[in-house]
Each structure stands twice: as structure tokens, then as C-alpha cells.
Amino acid sequence: xxxxxxxxxxxxxxxxxxxxxxxxxxxxxxxxxxxxxxxxxxxxxxxxxxxxxxxxxxxxxxxxxxxxxxxxxxxxxxxxxxxxxxxxxxxxxxxxxxxxxxxxxxxxxxxxxxxxxxxxxxxxxxxxxxxxxxxxxxxxxxxxxxxxxxxxxxxxxxxxxxxxxxxxxxxxxxxxxxxxxxxxxxxxxxxxxxxxxxxxxxxxxxxxxxxxxxxxxxxxxxxxxxxxxxxxxxx
Amino acid sequence: xxxxxxxxxxxxxxxxxxxxxxxxxxxxxxxxxxxxxxxxxxxxxxxxxxxxxxxxxxxxxxxxxxxxxxxxxxxxxxxxxxxxxxxxxxxxxxxxxxxxxxxxxxxxxxxxxxxxxxxxxxxxxxxxxxxxxxxxxxxxxxxxxxxxxxxxxxxxxxxxxxxxxxxxxxxxxxxxxxxxxxxxxxxxxxxxxxxxxxxxxxxxxxxxxxxxxxxxxxxxxxxxxxxxxxxxxxxxxxxxxxxxxxxxxxxxxxxxxxxxxxxxxxxxxxxxxxxxxxxxxxxxxxxxxxxxxxxxxxxxxxxxxxxxxxxxxxxxxxxxxxxxxxxxxxxxxxxxxxxxxxxxxxxxxxxxxxxxxxxxxxxxxxxxxxxxxxxxxxxxxxxxxxxxxxxxxxxxxxxxxxxxxxxxxxxxxxxxxxxxxxxxxxxxxxxxxx
Numbered sequence: 001x002x003x004x005x006x007x008x009x010x011x012x013x014x015x016x017x018x019x020x021x022x023x024x025x026x027x028x029x030x031x032x033x034x035x036x037x038x039x040x041x042x043x044x045x046x047x048x049x050x051x052x053x054x055x056x057x058x059x060x061x062x063x064x065x066x067x068x069x070x071x072x073x074x075x076x077x078x079x080x081x082x083x084x085x086x087x088x089x090x091x092x093x094x095x096x097x098x099x100x101x102x103x104x105x106x107x108x109x110x111x112x113x114x115x116x117x118x119x120x121x122x123x124x125x126x127x128x129x130x131x132x133x134x135x136x137x138x139x140x141x142x143x144x145x146x147x148x149x150x151x152x153x154x155x156x157x158x159x160x161x162x163x164x165x166x167x168x169x170x171x172x173x174x175x176x177x178x179x180x181x182x183x184x185x186x187x188x189x190x191x192x193x194x195x196x197x198x199x200x201x202x203x204x205x206x207x208x209x210x211x212x213x214x215x216x217x218x219x220x221x222x223x224x225x226x227x228x229x230x231x232x233x234x235x
Numbered sequence: 236x237x238x239x240x241x242x243x244x245x246x247x248x249x250x251x252x253x254x255x256x257x258x259x260x261x262x263x264x265x266x267x268x269x270x271x272x273x274x275x276x277x278x279x280x281x282x283x284x285x286x287x288x289x290x291x292x293x294x295x296x297x298x299x300x301x302x303x304x305x306x307x308x309x310x311x312x313x314x315x316x317x318x319x320x321x322x323x324x325x326x327x328x329x330x331x332x333x334x335x336x337x338x339x340x341x342x343x344x345x346x347x348x349x350x351x352x353x354x355x356x357x358x359x360x361x362x363x364x365x366x367x368x369x370x371x372x373x374x375x376x377x378x379x380x381x382x383x384x385x386x387x388x389x390x391x392x393x394x395x396x397x398x399x400x401x402x403x404x405x406x407x408x409x410x411x412x413x414x415x416x417x418x419x420x421x422x423x424x425x426x427x428x429x430x431x432x433x434x435x436x437x438x439x440x441x442x443x444x445x446x447x448x449x450x451x452x453x454x455x456x457x458x459x460x461x462x463x464x465x466x467x468x469x470x471x472x473x474x475x476x477x478x479x480x481x482x483x484x485x486x487x488x489x490x491x492x493x494x495x496x497x498x499x500x501x502x503x504x505x506x507x508x509x510x511x512x513x514x515x516x517x518x519x520x521x522x523x524x525x526x527x528x529x530x531x532x533x534x535x536x537x538x539x540x541x542x543x544x545x546x547x548x549x550x551x552x553x554x555x556x557x558x559x560x561x562x563x564x565x566x567x568x569x570x571x572x573x574x575x576x577x578x579x580x581x582x583x584x585x586x587x588x589x590x591x592x593x594x595x596x597x598x599x600x601x602x603x604x605x606x607x608x609x610x611x612x613x614x615x616x617x618x619x620x621x622x623x624x625x626x627x628x629x630x631x632x633x634x635x636x637x638x639x640x641x642x643x644x645x646x647x648x649x650x651x652x653x654x655x656x657x658x659x660x661x662x663x664x665x666x667x668x669x
Binding site for chain 2: 054057059060079080083084085086087088092094098100102111112114115116117
């Protein structure tokens with residue numbers, strides 16, 4: 001089965017600061033991620049794994065090097081286009097949820113669609129669908145703050161899939177959860193990969209969740225030190 | 236994001252910290268209340284003054300007298316130097332001098348003066364007024380209605396028809412009841428009797444006059460009846476019956492209409508000067524009152540603007556706090572694809588909403604206060620009781636809407652600073668923010 005290359009990077013560098021205080025977070029990353037893959041980016045704190053995810057998710061621009069999405073270089077795209085791509089193609093799951101605590105569950109899930117400018121009925125219908133998938137539709141009217149950690153992460157996943165994205169970027173998705181709840185959330189993410197073909201890119205230092213991914217990329221000091229992908233070996 | 240969604244979320248965000256929002260709105264309210272109420276008072280007073288001006292004779296009205304008379308008046312008021320002057324028959328005399336026949340003819344030929352609008356300002360003297368319904372006699376002052384588009388505020392009936400053949404009169408307020416009528420309306424259309432003395436034998440002669448209206452109280456026309464020309468001429472004729480002919484026809488001042496659409500007051504005065512006459516327009520008479528009043532209002536408006544400026548700083552402060560509190564939320568919005576321009580817009584819309592609610596509240600309370608004040612001042616014992624047509628506070632939709640827009644614009648400008656800060660936040664930094 002041939003798969004399209006979804007994201008690829010070439011000689012990706014990212015530096016912060018200037019002159020003496022300059023810090024190189026990424027020192028030349030070459031990657032190819034296919035559509036439908038499950039990828040774990042593993043590294044210690046400060047290894048550059050989060051920086052890599054931010055670049056892949058088009059939240060930030062590299063100092064040098066290129067990122068291609070669906071074969072198109074994103075370097076020269078205008079911010080407006082990048083905003084649009086993030087809104088349409090990506091879903092985000094964060095360690096500390098990032099929900100509007102005072103708002104209802106439904107409104108939190110609706111947010112990406114509201115930003116996209118969808119009409120009220122359509123976005124409500126799609127948000128309810130997403131909540132059904134993560135099996136938390138009965139909490140739609142509750143305040144986000146009143147939910148448990150596992151429920152919050154389900155809501156975040158619902159928010160991540162509500163726009164039918166191609167990729168979900170998950171940054172330590174189980175980091176704030178106990179192991180039983182964490183396993184359920186992990187299962188939910190992998191089910192989405194299986195059922196909907198959504199590419200999963202999980203940033204973690206948890207070997208347990210990393211081992212469930214088909215592919216593990218290990219990062220240390222801004223460099224890829226190992227990649228379980230065969231393609232890499234062929235190169 | 237849809238515009239309606241931006242407006243909705245902006246207002247929802249304002250409700251999140253109710254106390255802070257209420258306090259900011261209150262600050263805007265104070266400024267807008269002051270300005271809106273001031274403007275309404277200005278409108279009210281100006282329209283009253285304008286009404287009075289029109290009662291005096293409208294835009295084209297000019298009172299003309301000889302330069303000598305004017306100088307004499309100036310002397311009486313202490314305007315001139317006060318040095319004794321030597322008499323010189325060839326120079327302008329500093330004593331009241333009638334307008335000559337020649338000057339009257341020249342005046343009628345001036346390009347700036349409406350032909351045949353000149354009306355001698357004879358002093359008509361009525362001794363008393365009475366009616367069939369009462370035995371009592373009441374003193375009544377009267378003057379001839381000025382020419383031109385004169386607007387007289389009446390509480391009943393209309394103003395006299397200047398050129399009518401029948402004797403017409405409008406009475407000042409309160410005469411209806413003393414003359415034996417139940418109401419101001421009841422006397423309209425009725426005939427009253429005016430007793431006039433000739434100034435030599437002091438014998439009384441009665442004149443019948445038809446009451447066509449009752450005047451509202453005003454500053455200028457107060458307590459003086461207005462009569463039309465035919466009645467005025469008859470009374471003057473009676474007053475001066477035994478005067479020598481040349482004295483009878485002496486005119487010290489005339490009123491006339493000038494072509495105010497084509498000539499400025501200054502041009503008219505220049506033309507008059509050439510034939511030895513001096514003119515006073517309505518602006519000369521009441522303009523100074525108006526400009527004095529405008530200065531007071533301007534001072535109050537400056538207070539209002541200072542209050543509004545303080546409120547604007549309040550908006551900046553409130554929104555900066557809001558940006559700080561919502562840093563992570565802004566980061567999330569941007570990560571999920573909201574453009575910086577929409578982040579900017581959502582914060583400025585919040586500022587404009589604050590301005591809108593503040594100015595709406597200001598308008599509402601100013602209107603309530605204004606109508607309340609009008610009612611209280613016009614009630615029995617109020618200081619405007621005698622001026623039923625004087626609305627101290629007058630709101631025009633144009634003024635109110637314009638002021639609200641200006642206040643919202645000020646709020647918008649204040650909002651741009653925090654909005655710019657929010658819009659320039661980096662989503663990654665913002666999401667890391669604790």
C-alpha cells in the first residue's frame with residue numbers, strides 16, 4: 001500500500017536569542033511523515049521535541065530549512081494561509097487541556113469551527129458529533145471546569161477532531177492523567193487513527209505511550225538520534 | 236470568524252469580570268452623561284434664544300436710526316469719552332435726531348433693504364384694556380408686530396396678520412382670565428376694548444381689537460401685546476392727534492427687512508452708514524447673550540471631555556488586564572487558526588462595546604434627568620413656569636447619535652493599544668504562559 005507523504009522537513013534549524021545568548025533548539029532535522037502514520041517524538045525536557053512539534057504544526061517558523069505539507073513548501077506561505085491550514089488540517093491536544101474554563105463543553109468544542117466562520121447550526125451539529133465520538137455528549141451543556149481530568153482531555157480530543165483534521169498533534173496528552181484514564185485516552189487517539197485515518201504525532205517522554213506508536217523518533221540536543229522507520233535506514 | 240460572533244464573544248468576555256466592566260462603563264457613563272446633557276441644554280437654550288430672535292423679527296430684521304441718535308444713546312450708556320464737546324452745527328450731533336424724509340427715501344432705494352419693508356417704530360401708547368365681561372381695567376403695553384418672517388410662540392391662536400384690514404391683537408399670558416375668559420383658548424376670536432389717550436388733551440377714545448392669539452412667555456415679548464399695522468397706525472394717530480403735523484411725522488427709528496440671503500449684516504451697515512444711518516440686527520441685540528452662553532457650555536463640555544479622557548484610560552487599563560488574564564486563551568485562538576487581525580478586532584470591539592454601553596447609559600440617564608428637569612422647572616413654582624415654550628433640555632436624535640458615535644470612537648482608539656498587544660502575542664509563548 002503506497003501512502004502519500006504528509007509532512008516532510010529538510011535540514012530544519014531553529015535558534016532562539018542572539019549572539020552570545022543564542023541557543024540552537026534544533027540542529028538539522030530531516031523527516032518524512034506519511035499520511036495515517038502514528039509517530040511518537042520522544043525526548044527529554046529541553047531536547048527540542050516540543051520545538052519540532054511547533055514547527056511541524058506551523059505554529060512557528062524555522063530559522064532555516066524547509067517544511068513541506070502535502071508536498072507544498074510552507075516557508076513562503078503567508079500567515080493568513082498558515083492560520084487557515086492549522087484551522088482546517090490540524091487538531092491539537094495539549095497536556096494541560098487549554099480550555100475556556102467558564103465556558104460550556106459544547107462551546108469549547110465549537111471554537112475551531114467558530115474561528116473558521118461556520119454558521120451556528122452546522123457547528124453545533126458537528127460539535128455534537130465529535131462529542132459522541134469521544135462519548136461525552138451528555139456533558140455538552142456542563143461548564144468545562146466541572147469535568148474530571150479524563151473528561152477534559154476527551155473534550156480536547158473532540159475539539160481536535162471537530163474540523164475533520166488530517167493530523168492530530170498531541171503534546172503529552174496523558175501527562176496530567178492517572179494511568180487508567182491515560183490508557184483510555186491513548187486508546188481513543190489510536191482508534192481515531194484506525195477509524196478515520198488521522199495521522200497522530202505524539203510528543204512525549206512516556207515510553208509506554210510511545211511504544212504504542214508504529215514509529216518512534218528520538219530527539220536529543222536538537223538532533224534525531226534514532227528513527228524506527230525503515231525508510232530512514234534505506235537512505 | 237463571523238462579525239456577529241466577534242461582537243457576541245466580545246460582550247460575553249465583558250460579562251466575565253462584571254465588576255470591572257461595570258466600573259469602566261460607569262467611568263464612560265460620567266463623561267458621556269456630562270457631554271450629552273450639556274449638548275441638550277445648549278440645544279434647548281439656543282433654540283429658545285433663536286425663537287426669541289425670531290419673535291423680535293427674524294434673520295433679516297434690522298432697526299435703523301440716525302447716527303446722531305445712536306451716539307446719544309451711547310452717551311447715555313457711558314460709552315463715549317465723557318469730555319464736554321463743543322457744539323458744531325455741521326458735525327453729527329450727539330442728541331436724538333429724527334430720520335429725515337430724504338434719508339427715508341434713500342433708505343428705500345438701498346439695494347440691501349427690501350423695498351417698502353420700512354416701518355416707522357412709532358411708540359404706541361395704550362392706557363388700558365378691558366372687555367364686556369369685566370368692569371375692571373388693566374394696563375397693557377403694546378408694540379406693532381415687526382415685519383418679515385416673525386415667529387411668535389403662542390399658547391393659543393396665532394400671531395396678528397400684519398397687513399390685515401381688521402384690528403388684531405395678541406395678548407401676553409394671564410390677560411385672558413382677568414378679562415373674564417375661562418381659558419387662553421376662550422379669548423381667541425373675541426373682541427376687547429383698548430382705551431387710548433391723545434397726548435395733549437388726555438381724552439380717552441376706545442378702540443375695538445380682535446384677539447387672534449395669546450403669546451407664550453418669552454424674554455423679549457414678555458408682557459407686551461402685539462398689534463397689527465392698521466391698529467398701530469390708528470392708536471398712533473390718536474396719541475398724536477393734536478401734535479403739529481411735522482412733529483407727528485417725526486420718526487426716530489424704523490424697522491426694516493434686509494435681504495439677508497444676499498447681504499451680510501456688515502454690508503447692510505456699511506450702506507446705511509453712507510446715508511448717515513446706523514443699523515442694529517438681531518445678532519447685535521441677542522447675539523452677545525448667545526455667545527456668553529456658548530462659553531459656559533464649552534467650559535462644561537471641557538469637563539465632560541476630561542471625564543471621557545479618564546474613562547478612555549480606564550478602558551486601556553481594563554483591557555490590558557483582560558489581555559493579561561486571557562493570554563492562554565489568545566494563544567489557543569491563534570493556534571487554532573484565528574488571524575491576528577481578528578484578535579485585534581475582538582479586543583477593539585470589546586472597547587467599542589464598553590463605549591456603547593457607557594454612552595447608552597449616559598444618554599438614558601441624561602434624557603431622564605433632562606425630561607425630569609424640564610418637568611420640575613415648568614411645574615408650579617419652578618423657575619421656568621413663566622416660559623412654557625422654553626425647553627431647557629432638548630435632545631435631537633442627530634446630536635445623541637453623533638455623540639454616541641464619538642464616544643465609541645474614543646473607546647475604539649483607547650482599545651487599539653491593548654488590542655495591538657493581544658494581536659502581537661506569539662501563540663507558543665501564550666500557551667506556555669501560566
